């Protein structure tokens with residue numbers, strides 16, 4: 174998938190190392206909003222750090238592992254969805270996401286995730302997709318629920334913070350429970 178129009182003016186594209194400057198500028202708008210909820214390496218500062226993040230995912234993607242998909246709204250990069258992990262052999266994957274604050278509240282993440290879920294289940298034979306979030310991340314948990322995921326459990330104190338730990342919720346969707354949308358056929 175090189176690019177997919179989600180809605181008029183909204184495009185999903187593979188987010189690659191050559192987007193480093195654009196990703197860095199986007200991170201400057203998103204960093205403080207997402208910092209409490211994502212891993213510390215994802216919010217690294219500056220173009221070279223941005224290139225490092227994008228290169229890490231590009232290498233994983235080249236090996237059919239994790240991958241990053243950016244969301245462009247009117248040609249501005251406003252966030253993205255990713256396979257944090259993707260294991261075609263074990264038929265499992267983990268989804269993640271983020272947005273800059275101005276793009277929240279419009280269903281961009283729900284619809285982008287639906288596209289990736291559809292691709293993983295129907296094009297790639299994935300059986301189970303997980304979603305991990307801090308137990309205090311209300312918007313993230315709401316997204317998992319909106320996607321039809323089930324809260325499988327809570328891992329106590331599994332999310333490391335600078336000054337302690339938070340619980341990690343594990344949500345999951347099984348292929349048999351997902352509606353067939355045919356989104357990734359186009």
Ligand SMILES: CC(C)(COP(=O)(O)OP(=O)(O)OC[C@H]1O[C@@H](n2cnc3c(N)ncnc32)[C@H](O)[C@@H]1OP(=O)(O)O)[C@@H](O)C(=O)NCCC(=O)NCCS
Nearest residue numbers: 207210270271272277278279280281282283305306312313
């Ligand atoms: C998690 C995060 C990406 C969710 O963003 P979001 O805007 O709530 O999610 P969506 O883009 O799916 O939008 C859902 C909202 O749009 C509304 N919406 C409008 N049109 C919609 C549509 N077609 N489909 C679904 N929702 C729609 C929903 O009702 C919901 O409204 P609400 O704001 O009143 O709850 C965002 O809060 C974020 O970036 N947080 C920080 C980083 C983070 O936590 N990442 C996840 C780590 S586990």
